[in-house]
Amino acid sequence: MPTDEPDDKPIMRSAKGSGRRLRGAVAHYLGTAIVSGEIAPGETLSGEIANAAALDVSRSAYREAVQVLTAKGLVESRPKAGTRVLPRNRWHILDPMVLAWAFSAEPDAGLVRDLFELRAVVEPAAARFAAERRDKDDIKAMKDALAGMRRHTLATEAGRAADRAFHDALLRASHNDAMIALSASISAAVSWTTEFKQRSRALPRDPVPDHARVCDAIVAGDPEAASAAMRALVDLALDDTRSSM
Amino acid sequence: MPTDEPDDKPIMRSAKGSGRRLRGAVAHYLGTAIVSGEIAPGETLSGEIANAAALDVSRSAYREAVQVLTAKGLVESRPKAGTRVLPRNRWHILDPMVLAWAFSAEPDAGLVRDLFELRAVVEPAAARFAAERRDKDDIKAMKDALAGMRRHTLATEAGRAADRAFHDALLRASHNDAMIALSASISAAVSWTTEFKQRSRALPRDPVPDHARVCDAIVAGDPEAASAAMRALVDLALDDTRSSM
DNA sequence: GTTGGCAAGTTGTCAGGCAATTTGGCGGCG
DNA sequence: CGCCGCCAAATTGCCTGACAACTTGCCAAC
Numbered sequence: 001m002p003t004d005e006p007d008d009k010p011i012m013r014s015a016k017g018s019g020r021r022l023r024g025a026v027a028h029y030l031g032t033a034i035v036s037g038e039i040a041p042g043e044t045l046s047g048e049i050a051n052a053a054a055l056d057v058s059r060s061a062y063r064e065a066v067q068v069l070t071a072k073g074l075v076e077s078r079p080k081a082g083t084r085v086l087p088r089n090r091w092h093i094l095d096p097m098v099l100a101w102a103f104s105a106e107p108d109a110g111l112v113r114d115l116f117e118l119r120a121v122v123e124p125a126a127a128r129f130a131a132e133r134r135d136k137d138d139i140k141a142m143k144d145a146l147a148g149m150r151r152h153t154l155a156t157e158a159g160r161a162a163d164r165a166f167h168d169a170l171l172r173a174s175h176n177d178a179m180i181a182l183s184a185s186i187s188a189a190v191s192w193t194t195e196f197k198q199r200s201r202a203l204p205r206d207p208v209p210d211h212a213r214v215c216d217a218i219v220a221g222d223p224e225a226a227s228a229a230m231r232a233l234v235d236l237a238l239d240d241t242r243s244s245m
Numbered sequence: 246m247p248t249d250e251p252d253d254k255p256i257m258r259s260a261k262g263s264g265r266r267l268r269g270a271v272a273h274y275l276g277t278a279i280v281s282g283e284i285a286p287g288e289t290l291s292g293e294i295a296n297a298a299a300l301d302v303s304r305s306a307y308r309e310a311v312q313v314l315t316a317k318g319l320v321e322s323r324p325k326a327g328t329r330v331l332p333r334n335r336w337h338i339l340d341p342m343v344l345a346w347a348f349s350a351e352p353d354a355g356l357v358r359d360l361f362e363l364r365a366v367v368e369p370a371a372a373r374f375a376a377e378r379r380d381k382d383d384i385k386a387m388k389d390a391l392a393g394m395r396r397h398t399l400a401t402e403a404g405r406a407a408d409r410a411f412h413d414a415l416l417r418a419s420h421n422d423a424m425i426a427l428s429a430s431i432s433a434a435v436s437w438t439t440e441f442k443q444r445s446r447a448l449p450r451d452p453v454p455d456h457a458r459v460c461d462a463i464v465a466g467d468p469e470a471a472s473a474a475m476r477a478l479v480d481l482a483l484d485d486t487r488s489s490m
Numbered sequence: 491g492t493t494g495g496c497a498a499g500t501t502g503t504c505a506g507g508c509a510a511t512t513t514g515g516c517g518g519c520g
Numbered sequence: 521c522g523c524c525g526c527c528a529a530a531t532t533g534c535c536t537g538a539c540a541a542c543t544t545g546c547c548a549a550c
Contacts, residue, residue: 021533023312047500058535060305063501067268067309071316071342079501080543089417092340094426097316111422118423121370122363129362172334177356178363181339266502292531303504308533324532325512 012055026065031101034074034085044084072098094185103192115189120234122182127230130173131223138173142215145169149208164191193241200244257300271310276346279319279330289329317343339430348437360434365479367427372475375418376468383418387460390414394453409436411456438486445489
């Protein structure tokens with residue numbers, strides 16, 4: 001069945017070699033469309049065959065992509081009813097991939113605020129636990145990350161990676177799996193906003209001393225100091241982010 | 246190819262009418278097997294065709310189930326390498342479904358500890374925000390839930406539902422989407438442990454006064470009092486849980 | 491006006507085949 | 521002897537086409 005119109009729909013296939021498999025591209029496409037509000041909650045997607053054809057993929061690939069969205073609470077599909085977008089409060093917005101979709105466009109200001117508030121609650125507490133439970137490996141990981149931050153700057157990707165690594169090491173030092181799970185979400189949000197700050201060429205203060213204070217307190221095993229230092233760090237970061245949006 | 250052995254493998258089809266579709270049953274089966282440690286991290290599942298045949302489902306259904314597990318960070322599959330279970334720290338243990346799988350067997354004590362620690366960090370902070378931002382609807386939802394708790398007891402499912410509803414309304418009153426997302430995870434964990442406490446016939450104290458104090462502080466718009474009351478509540482719950490495990 | 495059944499349409503599952511991709515060994519080369 | 525690059529097999533990834541199961545919403549009968 002040759003198509004009469006010129007097939008100008010290889011939008012998907014293009015991202016094929018990007019490590020992402022085809023269904024990943026479809027999931028990304030639909031995910032961003034939903035998270036960005038392009039497809040409003042309550043709305044129902046057109047049928048699988050139609051939609052799969054429109055994206056020029058097979059129904060299997062399309063369905064597997066929809067399964068991913070379902071697993072992340074973005075949509076719900078029932079026979080005869082179709083696949084409909086769930087209300088925002090059913091979304092798993094802390095899922096790393098959902099966050100990635102949310103940040104792939106201009107990040108919503110409200111979401112950034114919410115994430116920083118959560119960070120301001122969780123990270124000081126995590127620092128407190130870390131000061132009590134850290135072991136040799138944790139300390140080494142944090143010091144390595146700190147060294148990386150000193151070597152590079154937040155303007156470089158390597159520097160941001162070191163920043164991520166520091167926060168990841170810290171949350172890991174809390175030896176609390178639930179907080180470690182939040183680490184993936186939080187550090188992702190942090191790095192995106194950091195990059196955003198960077199892009200808006202706001203010259204941030206040197207972040208190393210703040211981080212070093214937190215690190216020292218944890219190494220010293222002082223929970224109160226660790227918590228306070230981390231709270232100060234997060235508050236400063238929040239100020240920076242607020243002023244550049 | 247007729248099977249010689251009597252087909253004693255309709256394990257999956259049995260749960261078909263349970264609202265869960267077939268792939269849901271497969272995902273549940275594999276998910277619990279992984280979370281419970283029956284399939285250790287690093288291990289690789291047998292091939293899709295073999296495994297699908299063993300479960301007596303089609304490859305499509307099996308693959309869609311695996312996509313769900315992939316979306317929740319439990320496994321990772323690459324061509325020729327097979328599907329392998331990821332290390333624990335890659336799991337999205339705060340995902341409601343992963344939590345459900347984790348609690349479908351005897352819950353791991355470490356996990357319960359971690360969840361309560363997270364709860365002890367998040368809920369007081371959420372109460373603080375709620376005291377500042379609650380609106381009429383939030384107050385109504387909380388009072389309704391509180392009334393439900395008064396009417397029933399935690400021994401009944403209705404009572405536990407009211408408890409869940411109270412914590413859900415509280416987190417919702419924080420008007421922070423990130424914390425609301427945690428609500429699903431936290432309240433799930435809370436309700437399971439509550440049921441567990443109930444089963445081990447530990448006679449708990451009356452939970453209504455504690456909840457009422459939190460509610461009053463939020464209605465009064467007093468962030469400090471709300472936070473303190475909630476912290477007290479969580480600490481008591483933690484004590485109860487600890488003593489019954 | 492309410493209640494029951496009925497039909498249509500959408501997702502759910504199945505089967506088989508081919509293509510894409512990565513791993514791990516094997517041979518050539520330094 | 522060790523390292524590097526190539527090749528082939530095995531597994532997942534994707535496609536096609538068909539049928540089954542399940543809802544929903546209409547429609548008729550009470």
